Amino acid sequence: xxxxxxxxxxxxxxxxxxxxxNYSAVSVNDMYAYIAREAQLCKTSKEWEKFLKTIPDSKPNxxxxxxxxxxxxxxxxxxxxxxxxxxxxxxGIYGLKIGSSNSQNYTAQILIWxxxxxxxxxxxxDNISGINIETAWPLAKEYKDRFHEKYYxxxxxxxxxxxxxxxxxxxxDLDDWLYDLKVELDENEDNNGHGNDINNIDISNPGHIx
Numbered sequence: 001x002x003x004x005x006x007x008x009x010x011x012x013x014x015x016x017x018x019x020x021x022n023y024s025a026v027s028v029n030d031m032y033a034y035i036a037r038e039a040q041l042c043k044t045s046k047e048w049e050k051f052l053k054t055i056p057d058s059k060p061n062x063x064x065x066x067x068x069x070x071x072x073x074x075x076x077x078x079x080x081x082x083x084x085x086x087x088x089x090x091x092g093i094y095g096l097k098i099g100s101s102n103s104q105n106y107t108a109q110i111l112i113w114x115x116x117x118x119x120x121x122x123x124x125x126d127n128i129s130g131i132n133i134e135t136a137w138p139l140a141k142e143y144k145d146r147f148h149e150k151y152y153x154x155x156x157x158x159x160x161x162x163x164x165x166x167x168x169x170x171x172x173d174l175d176d177w178l179y180d181l182k183v184e185l186d187e188n189e190d191n192n193g194h195g196n197d198i199n200n201i202d203i204s205n206p207g208h209i210x
Contacts, residue, residue, distance in 0.1 A: 024135040030081035060092040108137035127160040
């Protein structure tokens with residue numbers, strides 16, 4: 001009996017994590033939808049650059065986040081789904097609450113910050129920005145004792161601009177791809193006699209020969 005009872009805490013902990021993970025994933029999708037929609041409202045590159053400045057460049061300070069989120073007087077109205085703005089939302093700190101005002105079944109912190117996207121080939125004009133989102137729950141526990149999930153997305157300038165360096169890099173990347181493709185086609189002809197037949201190219205994976 002003792003050994004069976006001993007399984008209960010681990011099982012409950014796993015259940016709490018699974019429930020929280022589901023809430024986390026749904027809420028992160030809501031958060032991303034909100035950010036992406038705001039990005040799409042940018043009509044010019046200047047508006048895009050101004051919008052990016054509203055997202056911090058590094059992960060928000062945990063102690064500051066806890067000081068803000070522990071006091072629900074710092075919470076404002078929901079901006080998307082169950083995500084609430086706070087007095088420090090400009091610092092990337094948001095609250096997440098699911099349940100009635102009398103019974104908060106799930107509370108968590110959402111931290112967001114931006115980072116340089118490895119996919120931005122536009123000459124450093126920041127037409128693409130990486131968005132990092134971290135959720136941690138439940139708020140009643142210290143940060144180190146909470147469950148954590150991290151997510152990464154990218155948002156795009158709806159009015160991109162490409163400088164000369166960006167065009168040159170794009171052309172160089174295209175030239176490299178065409179060269180690699182020609183090499184594979186030649187190797188394919190030498191190895192199995194298929195020849196440089198465009199039908200042997202798997203277009204779902206550029207440069208790959210069937």
